[in-house]
Amino acid sequence: MNKESVPYRRTAFVCVHERAEGRVACGNPGRGGAELAQALKDGAKRLGLKGKARVARTGCLDLCEKGPNVFLFPDGEWLSDLKPADADAILKKLSD
Numbered sequence: 001m002n003k004e005s006v007p008y009r010r011t012a013f014v015c016v017h018e019r020a021e022g023r024v025a026c027g028n029p030g031r032g033g034a035e036l037a038q039a040l041k042d043g044a045k046r047l048g049l050k051g052k053a054r055v056a057r058t059g060c061l062d063l064c065e066k067g068p069n070v071f072l073f074p075d076g077e078w079l080s081d082l083k084p085a086d087a088d089a090i091l092k093k094l095s096d
């Protein structure tokens with residue numbers, strides 16, 4: 001096992017998990033998780049955050065009813081009930 005320092009100042013873990021059969025999930029059509037993740041990835045690129053901050057798509061973070069959800073590391077901030085329009089506010093946090 002190798003142990004290294006975290007290579008990014010901040011990481012936003014964005015739940016894009018999808019479920020079938022009507023079960024709630026951040027990435028289900030109409031829920032907005034996938035669109036939020038894409039807006040964050042596009043915004044991070046536009047702002048030149050490569051190598052400084054990272055937007056990582058994740059599977060279920062287990063608070064599905066509150067989603068779409070984003071977990072900010074290392075801040076320990078949990079953002080929920082997000083919309084793609086919240087991307088700019090999250091990008092500001094990633095840029096700080």
Ligand code: FES
Nearest residue numbers: 015026060061064
């Ligand atoms: S599907 Fe996003 S937290 Fe479970």
